[in-house]
Amino acid sequence: MLIRNFRFGASLLQNSVATHESDQTIYAALDLGTNNCRLLVARSSENGFKILDAFSRIVRLGEGVSSSGTLSEQAIHRTLDALRVCKAKMLNRGVSRSRLIATEACRIACNGGVFIERVHDELGLILEVIDRGTEAHLAAAGCVALADPEAEGVILFDIGGGSSEVVYLDKTASKPSAGSHSVRDWVSMPVGVVNMAERFGGRSLTREAFDEIVKHVQELLKPFAVSLNSGAHAKKFHLLGTSGTVTTLAGVHLNLPRYDRRSVDGIWMERAEIDRVLNRLLAMNYSELVASPCIGQDRADLVLAGCAIFEGIRSLFPADRIRIADRGLREGILMQMIAEDKLDSRLRSAVA
Secondary structure, eight states, X not given: OOBOOOOTXXXXXOEESOOOOTXXXXXXXXXXXXXXXXXXXXXXXXXXXXEEEXXXXXXXXXXXXXXXXXXXXXXXXXXXXXXXXXXXXXXXXXXXXXXXXXXXXXXXXXXXXXXXXXXXXXXXXXXXEOOHHHHHHHHHHHHGGGSOTTOSEEEEEEEOSSOEEEEEEEEOTTOOSTTOEEEEEEEEESOOHHHHHHHHOSTTOOHHHHHHHHHHHHHHHHHHHHHTTTGGGSTTOEEEEESHHHHHHHHXXXXXXXXXXXXXXXXXXXXXXXXXXXXXXXXXOHHHHXXXXXXXXXXXXXXXXXXXXXXXXXXXXXXXXXXXXXXXXXXXXXXXXHHHHHHHXXXXXXXX
């Protein structure tokens, strides 16, 4: 099932400890997904925000949820441990404004609400379960700066643990400045690296299973691709990917001795380069994937499922190039909070 309806402004609840002028406020953005728990702590700056602290840990909160329908006690314990680290970092940095979001695993698990209450009772943190439309828009807000300013159309995609969002960005007609892009349409698919690896096999994903995932994604995504008509034929059209899948592909492509965000975020990859990396990964067995410095044991059983989802997306939106983004939801949350505070400050000044 695809979810495409979105009412702007839905699910914009915020967990705010105190209100200060935006340039003095310490902000925190937390993204608890099906696979990862990620935190950014930042303050406002001239160019947007300056990161003060960060945290990322693979917790696999949604492990098994696609078959059982529930978050397991083991997954909950792993996640609570990661959230304790996040809480400590926020307290140490003096965070005064935060937004802590949870996505697909908590959306679909029958005990997702119980887990949210447990996080509040045990840690004092308020997690907000956002809908897929909000997730797509926040990902777009966090990545849009990497869109080619001369491109008339861009397909942004975010391959998550339990769902994947695909967003079509085009030049904003109401904004004449070069490089401004807005969300024209979006779609969310209930496929991600965790549920696809569990369904088709992670440690021993065959080429046949890989092709099955590609076909499954194509079937889900085709109505959206058809609805865009000539979107992929826009001038200087390109793909913009944000997820562990594409950043891993980029790290392997660059032959990095270990993953380095500064080397990956913002790089361009050509179609032939993507083909070479995909074929290289498909030729590896599980042990070889574990040994790869940009994959490791935490991602080895998920990376090929992610690559198959990516292949399904780019088969329907063929592009000569893709830009890699090691940024997304957290950055979108930070930008939104900072923009809202700056607007409030201007309004207060105008009234005064």
